[in-house]
Amino acid sequence: MRGSGRRHPRGSAARIGRCDVTLPERAEVIVVGGGIVGLAAALALAEAGAAPLLLEARSFGGAVTGGSLAAIGTHMHGLEEYAVMDEACALWRDLAARTGNPFEYNPQGQIGFLLDADGVEAGERWVADERALGADCRLVTPAELAEIEPNLTGPILGATFAPDTATVNPFLAARTVLSLARAAGASARDHAPVADLLVEAGRVAGVRMENGTEIRAEHVVLASGPWTQDVSARVGIDLPLVPRQAQCLATLRQRPGTIRRIVSAVESGGGVDSGYTQIQQAGSGQILFNTVVGLIETPEGARDRINEVPSGFVLTSIDTLSLLFPSLAGVPLLRSWVRFEAVSPDARFLAGRLPRDGLWICAGDNGSGYCRALMLGRFLAGEITGQPALAPALRAEARALYDPDRFGRAA
Amino acid sequence: MTAERLSCDVAVVGAGPAGLAAASAAATAGASVICLDAFGQPGGQYAMQPTQAGSAFAETSAVLSGQDAAQQAAAAGAKILCGAEVFWGAPVPGGFCLSVNRQGSALAVEARAVVVAAGAMERPLPFPGWTLPGVIGAGAAQRMLKTGSGALPMTGSTVLAGSGPFLLAVAQSFARAGQPLDHFVEMQRPSLTGLTGLFMRHPDRVFEAMRLGRDLRGTGATRHFGHIVTRAIGRDRVEAVEIAPLDGSGRPDMSRTTRIERVGTLAVGYGFQPVIDLTTALGAAHDFDAALGGWHCRADDDGATTIPNLWAAGETLGIGGAAPAQLSGRIAGGAAAAALGFPADDTAEPRKRVRRARAFAAGLAALFPMPRHLPLELPDDELICRCEDIRAGDIATAIAEGAHESFAVKTWTRAGMGPCQGRICGAGVAAALARAGIPSETASYNRAHLPLRPVPLPLVRDAMEAQNQMETRA
Numbered sequence: 001m002r003g004s005g006r007r008h009p010r011g012s013a014a015r016i017g018r019c020d021v022t023l024p025e026r027a028e029v030i031v032v033g034g035g036i037v038g039l040a041a042a043l044a045l046a047e048a049g050a051a052p053l054l055l056e057a058r059s060f061g062g063a064v065t066g067g068s069l070a071a072i073g074t075h076m077h078g079l080e081e082y083a084v085m086d087e088a089c090a091l092w093r094d095l096a097a098r099t100g101n102p103f104e105y106n107p108q109g110q111i112g113f114l115l116d117a118d119g120v121e122a123g124e125r126w127v128a129d130e131r132a133l134g135a136d137c138r139l140v141t142p143a144e145l146a147e148i149e150p151n152l153t154g155p156i157l158g159a160t161f162a163p164d165t166a167t168v169n170p171f172l173a174a175r176t177v178l179s180l181a182r183a184a185g186a187s188a189r190d191h192a193p194v195a196d197l198l199v200e201a202g203r204v205a206g207v208r209m210e211n212g213t214e215i216r217a218e219h220v221v222l223a224s225g226p227w228t229q230d231v232s233a234r235v236g237i238d239l240p241l242v243p244r245q246a247q248c249l250a251t252l253r254q255r256p257g258t259i260r261r262i263v264s265a266v267e268s269g270g271g272v273d274s275g276y277t278q279i280q281q282a283g284s285g286q287i288l289f290n291t292v293v294g295l296i297e298t299p300e301g302a303r304d305r306i307n308e309v310p311s312g313f314v315l316t317s318i319d320t321l322s323l324l325f326p327s328l329a330g331v332p333l334l335r336s337w338v339r340f341e342a343v344s345p346d347a348r349f350l351a352g353r354l355p356r357d358g359l360w361i362c363a364g365d366n367g368s369g370y371c372r373a374l375m376l377g378r379f380l381a382g383e384i385t386g387q388p389a390l391a392p393a394l395r396a397e398a399r400a401l402y403d404p405d406r407f408g409r410a411a
Numbered sequence: 412m413t414a415e416r417l418s419c420d421v422a423v424v425g426a427g428p429a430g431l432a433a434a435s436a437a438a439t440a441g442a443s444v445i446c447l448d449a450f451g452q453p454g455g456q457y458a459m460q461p462t463q464a465g466s467a468f469a470e471t472s473a474v475l476s477g478q479d480a481a482q483q484a485a486a487a488g489a490k491i492l493c494g495a496e497v498f499w500g501a502p503v504p505g506g507f508c509l510s511v512n513r514q515g516s517a518l519a520v521e522a523r524a525v526v527v528a529a530g531a532m533e534r535p536l537p538f539p540g541w542t543l544p545g546v547i548g549a550g551a552a553q554r555m556l557k558t559g560s561g562a563l564p565m566t567g568s569t570v571l572a573g574s575g576p577f578l579l580a581v582a583q584s585f586a587r588a589g590q591p592l593d594h595f596v597e598m599q600r601p602s603l604t605g606l607t608g609l610f611m612r613h614p615d616r617v618f619e620a621m622r623l624g625r626d627l628r629g630t631g632a633t634r635h636f637g638h639i640v641t642r643a644i645g646r647d648r649v650e651a652v653e654i655a656p657l658d659g660s661g662r663p664d665m666s667r668t669t670r671i672e673r674v675g676t677l678a679v680g681y682g683f684q685p686v687i688d689l690t691t692a693l694g695a696a697h698d699f700d701a702a703l704g705g706w707h708c709r710a711d712d713d714g715a716t717t718i719p720n721l722w723a724a725g726e727t728l729g730i731g732g733a734a735p736a737q738l739s740g741r742i743a744g745g746a747a748a749a750a751l752g753f754p755a756d757d758t759a760e761p762r763k764r765v766r767r768a769r770a771f772a773a774g775l776a777a778l779f780p781m782p783r784h785l786p787l788e789l790p791d792d793e794l795i796c797r798c799e800d801i802r803a804g805d806i807a808t809a810i811a812e813g814a815h816e817s818f819a820v821k822t823w824t825r826a827g828m829g830p831c832q833g834r835i836c837g838a839g840v841a842a843a844l845a846r847a848g849i850p851s852e853t854a855s856y857n858r859a860h861l862p863l864r865p866v867p868l869p870l871v872r873d874a875m876e877a878q879n880q881m882e883t884r885a
């Protein structure tokens with residue numbers, strides 16, 4: 001993310017301690033990674049009294065967290081996770097209410113557009129299944145859509161509508177969680193990359209920083225996004241996580257209300273790998289949009305470079321936006337970005353204890369970790385401190401859903 | 412719609428002194444060359460062509476040199492396309508695809524090699540009142556004198572302020588345009604020994620320097636050396652300008668401020684920064700050097716960047732003026748063609764001259780060191796990012812809370828996320844970071860992404876379709 005200057009090589013000394021950073025010698029819990037997942041874990045741990053130390057390699061929220069569309073909702077997220085997702089969404093809503101909403105929490109609702117008979121069938125199925133679980137979603141006709149999303153005038157057959165899906169501003173939400181965590185007793189350091197794990201008597205006993213500093217801790221939590229497996233590999237744990245490229249386009253600012261809801265494609269069950277669309281208007285007025293059809297290959301080592309949007313992605317994204325919102329077909333493009341998510345075999349997080357005492361994980365966001373972050377933070381803090389912050393039934397579900405061992409122990 | 416397509420051996424981005432020289436050199440070697448520039452006429456900044464008939468600038472050596480250079484390039488066979496803004500560049504098998512907005516339609520240029528000679532842009536530094544209407548860049552003032560009506564549109568006195576040799580060039584433009592200049596405020600007080608030493612080493616530049624000095628005196632402007640503008644004052648537009656002398660430690664002595672009343676225009680210039688959007692987007696390495704205007708593209712003596720077949724010339728490599736720009740263009744254009752197998756030119760002479768020209772530029776830069784940050788306190792509500800309405804206090808808070816590089820300040824505050832993508836506020840953000848103890852070397856730069864400038868979606872689509880076909884073609 002940063003240029004490497006010939007005269008100023010990226011030595012660890014240049015990155016650590018540049019802002020009067022002094023690292024403590026020990027902490028009760030260390031969280032490795034300052035994306036929204038690590039920040040949420042630090043917040044929950046701090047609230048549980050564990051005074052965690054969060055270490056971020058570069059800037060807080062600078063990786064996929066800062067490139068996120070940050071939709072918060074249960075719609076089309078898989079039925080197994082419905083209950084915990086419902087809690088995850090409630091935690092964001094409550095946080096906004098509790099803090100005076102400094103992060104643009106906006107319960108704007110979500111539309112799943114239906115373009116063909118297959119889509120209609122999938123939409124009907126999602127709505128029926130989610131309603132059976134108590135969700136407030138429904139099918140809407142094109143006539144109703146004219147009210148709900150007036151500029152969505154493309155050739156659609158109908159849509160699903162989940163009125164309570166929200167968005168947050170991904171930068172401000174990460175900033176808020178960071179400052180709440182600090183206020184609750186966490187410390188956090190940016191430009192502080194962890195190079196290795198310390199092991200003593202078979203137990204993870206802390207971390208070694210890239211500049212050689214050692215910090216001891218009872219527990220280490222890996223929340224390092226698509227880099228998590230690099231850290232776990234230091235102690236011989238091979239995690240089934242692979243980085244996947246995700247990208248987005250943004251137009252110049254448009255009039256507020258140009259797009260009112262989150263507009264997404266209805267996934268007929270194939271998951272993100274078979275394609276997705278997400279279109280929404282940010283608080284700044286920019287239209288954020290992306291459409292992926294089929295799998296975009298993630299080149300080897302790509303997550304460690306700054307990448308540019310693939311041309312094919314730009315074509316499908318512009319075509320989809322113009323199809324659905326013909327009135328936006330001529331607006332100027334302002335910006336694009338590429339980020340990397342961590343994908344697991346069953347598209348669910350790995351959250352909990354790793355097969356090494358003292359080592360924990362919270363990674364495998366599969367492209368929708370913003371939504372789950374506060375819930376996962378609480379779940380993990382409960383597991384580590386023994387003071388559960390989720391209701392017992394949810395905790396049990398989360399344990400089953402996110403068990404890091406569920407793919408068989410690879411060591 | 413589909414994009415118009417052109418292909419060539421060497422594409423040159425920028426038709427300033429560097430770009431035109433590169434185009435000539437590559438075409439002379441036998442390469443097919445397309446030279447693209449966003450402006451309506453070739454010439455770039457230094458040789459900007461006047462648009463009004465009978466302009467006082469029509470016969471200046473700079474303007475004539477621009478016409479000469481364009482004619483030479485064309486005579487050598489280079490195709491010069493003006494009104495052609497390169498909004499993206501990407502590697503494709505066998506070379507690069509440049510996406511171009513050519514007066515509203517898409518053009519895709521496929522080139523085996525690219526020379527980026529994108530020049531420099533102003534480096535606006537915030538000071539109290541800097542966003543008031545009537546406060547403009549010194550470069551913008553010069554553009555108004557050289558093109559359009561040839562006059563500043565505002566009534567009232569004109570103050571030219573800032574630092575560096577370019578300020579003298581702007582004063583000269585006032586003299587030539589016959590436009591009144593009332594006050595000249597230069598932050599530095601370059602030492603006589605320093606000046607004498609420099610011109611002893613470069614006697615060929617004495618005449619030019621004397622003319623600049625004479626033209627400044629000729630404007631009749633009151634000269635304030637060793638002074639800085641501490642405030643632009645006014646309700647709806649600038650009405651007065653406050654200046655103060657700098658004390659021994661380089662800070663303004665606020666007990667000795669003077670007010671210049673009835674001001675119509677305050678033109679401010681604290682130097683230039685290299686245009687590095689295309690070279691950063693293509694992933695070339697960049698370095699920081701305050702004397703070269705900050706972050707600039709890294710290249711070897713031939714202009715080869717760290718990306719194969721990507722070359723850079725002129726001020727994209729660092730601020731240095733038209734002379735080294737022209738010479739470095741000639742070298743890079745020839746080297747780009749030679750790398751593709753065209754006969755190489757003997758560049759011993761231009762290399763020697765470019766070293767000399769750069770030494771002179773470096774000597775001048777040392778006499779007018781670029782301020783990293785203005786020694787002025789900004790009130791918390793001073794606007795830094797006009798596009799997104801971000802204030803000095805927002806930026807200071809973000810830095811205090813943990814945004815410790817340019818990229819982080821941008822994501823935490825949105826400063827630089829609007830239409831200008833940091834071109835206007837970038838220097839101000841870097842200054843704020845530097846004040847907080849994070850020097851620009853560490854704060855780094857924000858790499859450009861698609862598109863380099865806002866472009867209508869249909870045009871982006873057409874160009875990306877062409878790029879996609881080049882990428883996937885068997």
Ligand SMILES: Cc1cc2nc3c(=O)[nH]c(=O)nc-3n(C[C@H](O)[C@H](O)[C@H](O)COP(=O)(O)OP(=O)(O)OC[C@H]3O[C@@H](n4cnc5c(N)ncnc54)[C@H](O)[C@@H]3O)c2cc1C
Nearest residue numbers: 033035036037057063065068071194225365368369370371
């Ligand atoms: C275009 C787009 C749209 C999206 N839309 C949504 C959406 O609508 N809803 C939703 O819920 N999610 C969405 N997401 C996904 C969401 O942004 C991510 O799932 C979430 O941000 C993951 O957070 P994280 O903390 O796991 O990862 P990251 O943000 O990647 O954080 C990991 C951090 O670990 C740090 N790190 C790595 N290695 C080390 C080390 N050795 N030492 C110290 N630190 C280290 C990294 O620097 C990084 O900051 C979207 C993503 C994208 C790109």
Ligand SMILES: Cc1cc2nc3c(=O)[nH]c(=O)nc-3n(C[C@H](O)[C@H](O)[C@H](O)COP(=O)(O)OP(=O)(O)OC[C@H]3O[C@@H](n4cnc5c(N)ncnc54)[C@H](O)[C@@H]3O)c2cc1C
Nearest residue numbers: 425427428429448449455456457497530550725726732733
């Ligand atoms: C506002 C301003 C005024 C200046 N005035 C003077 C002066 O009076 N006297 C002086 O000696 N020096 C002046 N300079 C310094 C001047 O930049 C150099 O002396 C000289 O022009 C550098 O030559 P160059 O070829 O590197 O860049 P330039 O002359 O700046 O040429 C670069 C060209 O590239 C084009 N370009 C850049 N990006 C793209 C793109 N993506 N697509 C298409 N075209 C692109 C620009 O339109 C420009 O025409 C000025 C600089 C600035 C910024």
